[in-house]
Amino acid sequence: MARRPSVKSVETKYYEERQRLFDQLRGLDRRGFLKVSVAAVGAALTQGVQFAPHSFQPVRVAQAAEGTEAFRFAYISDSHLYDRKVNERFVRSLLRAVDDVNRMDPAPDFVFYGGDLAQLGRPEELELGAQILKNLKFPVRMMVGEHDWFLDMGEKWRALFGEPTYSFDHKGVHCVVLLSILEDDFWTARGMTPMERMQTVAGLDNGIQGRFKVGEEQRTWLQKDLASLADNTPLIIFSHSPLYKYYRAWNFWTEDADEVQALLKRFKNVVVIHGHTHQLLTNRIGNIYFHGMLSTAWPWPYAPEGLPELTVQMNRPDPFDPNDGCGDGACRVYTDGLVDKVYNLWNRNPVQVTRTYMVSNGKQELPAVPNLTSF
């Protein structure tokens, strides 16, 4: 499903998109223009009037026919906390997310934390994060990210939050949490210190480190974990890196994604929720539906290639507003395992990528597309 055009620079992409927009505008006759305008007004109405800022109420309430809602969970991800002496803003952002989630109405069944709680895996960063997350009123499920891991290879994280790979059942849905950011040893031969190793991984686009992977050991565990489940069991997989191959140079990538996907192939519906990419990101590969999570710390631009077609891109975040493009969100999980994914953007109206949008391959319930170009 992922489209792989030839490599284009961000600028080329920008000018192409601009040109496309102008071409479309030129192509509009008066009637077409009115249609677009009415659609815009309609979008504004649904976004504006029905919008309740502190409840993740869906903007549209259309798809009641197929499947009913089983439960909802909230998510917070990629907070990248530093030590207090270095940076306080990210701490504030995480607290904001905690406030958002605690305010959710209806309340979520649990809160999922998507990894990269710390910036450089330091004990004080992880402890600070653990302390803040204690303010959540709902049970918290944790996932590890590469920023939490590579200083001490998960020692502190394990001490605080337990094993990073686990599964649980919730209201008929089987949930699996993976440690998807393992890497082949690039540090021993180079004689790197733990901090050098951590900082190498934290710098995404260097040639030294390997690509993220789930690894054989976990894949075997996963196979065993799934073995007893019927094919129609609703399945949600959580992974920090996207469980597909999006953009290799930035490690928006899981090297053994194909092998993991093969294990999921027999199921009717599988939803993968991932962090790491800090952006609105949507993909579908057959029976597997992928949703990215927003970061509370900073937004990433889109990669110059490999962006999945289903993604409704958020336009370029405002550089003068550190909150823009950041946020948290929620998933409404249906009995068939598919989800409505809500991106609660702090500086914009919330965006909802519905189950119907995914099932129809983007033909129905297209989320409101920003009127500015994305980057």
Next chain:
Amino acid sequence: MRVDVHYQQMLTKPRWFIGPHSYHYLARLSPRFLLFQALYTVALIFSSLPAAAADNSLHGALPMDQQLTSLEQLLPSRDVTKPPPHIDPVIWAAVVPDDNAVTPERIALGRKLYFDTRLSKDGTVACATCHDVSRGFTDQRPVSEGIGGKLGQRNAPTTLNAFLMQTMFLDGRAPTLEEQAKLPILNPIEMGQASPEDAVKAIADDPEYQQMFQQAYGRAPNYDDLARAVATFERTLVFLDAPFDRFAAGDANAISADAQKGWVLFNGKGRCMTCHPLNRSNPLGTDNRFHNVGVSARKQNFDELTTQALKVLAEKDSVEAIDRMALETQFSELGRFLVSKNQADIGAFKTLQLRNIALTPPYMHDGSMQTLWDVMDHYNRGGEANTFLDGGIEPLALTEEEINQLVALMFTLTDARFAEASQQQMQRQQKIAQERRPFREEALAFRRVLPFEQRVTGQESVTTGDNAQKAAAEGEKIIEQEKRDQEQGKNIENRPETQETK
């Protein structure tokens, strides 16, 4: 009401207090002194009564004829059809609407309307009541007073240079000066006219107005042209000739060494220019955007308020309804959210211009800060922590010296024509700041304490909302006290004369 104020004054000054539980205090004083005090108090009450009556009809503004006289001195005559000095012709062309080109006739009509109290329901309030020539084209009060002495919720922004703003009002609910001018006339607690027709009726019988409307717009008096004329007059209020501009043009001696250091801080450590870009393209020093800097967080719980506001807005969502919510209700503190319904705008207000800032205390959307030192203290401590605090607001770790330098810079932004008033304000604010700095919080400014740590560990905030509100209330008392001091000064001046006539 006047007596109430006096009673409050007595409370703040115990030596005047003649209440039951201070009898033993009074007993220690000599009878002659007590008699003198009693007589003095009675005399004060009586002498202030006529003054109070006059004051009520003016709502604290300078009489309109006197304002017009000072205005003439401030605005030298020039060819008004050309762009004003200090304004680029391209910018001028962009800010003047096509259907409202500037002509001398339109300015004359607008000026007459701006100072005309007949436009209000009870004939006591004009535009110039709250945008007073003698008070920096504001009212220098925390919140404005309209007909019948009713108080609004917000601080009046200045009309000086307002024509360069991209939106009007503190929440930007009006897109142009023309649209702005229409709302206060109809707001029940400002000028109180029931409808545009009523407002026009109040002046339409005046032959002079009939002639002036005809000359300005070629039509009989009507509400749209009325607003156009007021807007045109406001486009003559160009006050961009400050010492800072001469410094920016290369005259290193135009501003003090302190102010020059302040300019470096403004663009660096102080982070001011992020929201207050001050350069040739942005002479006002505003980004024309809306930010939650935490001032309103001291007063309101945003969660509850937002839910309620959305219910109200679902029923009524006109600009007039928002106007009333902004001025008359607690929803005022939601700021831009009332207009945009975007959660990013909860508690956010427009970045105001820095030009002539010396003349427009008290500061912030609710006038809760008395001095520019208070404003600096607020930003230095990283605003007031709240969920919707703007992402750019952080503790600044400015030292006292650096705060003084930044304040010195702000005083160089006063137009040369107000040099004297600016100097007086500097002394006044310095005096207040020496006595009280209620928003100063060095532990927060220097990140020795971080709001989130207090929260995470369950401690109380260093400065709670209650304390800050108390500080704001005290600030209002300062203004009242100053007013009384002024009136007393007048009374003392008048006293020999009164005695003579007796």
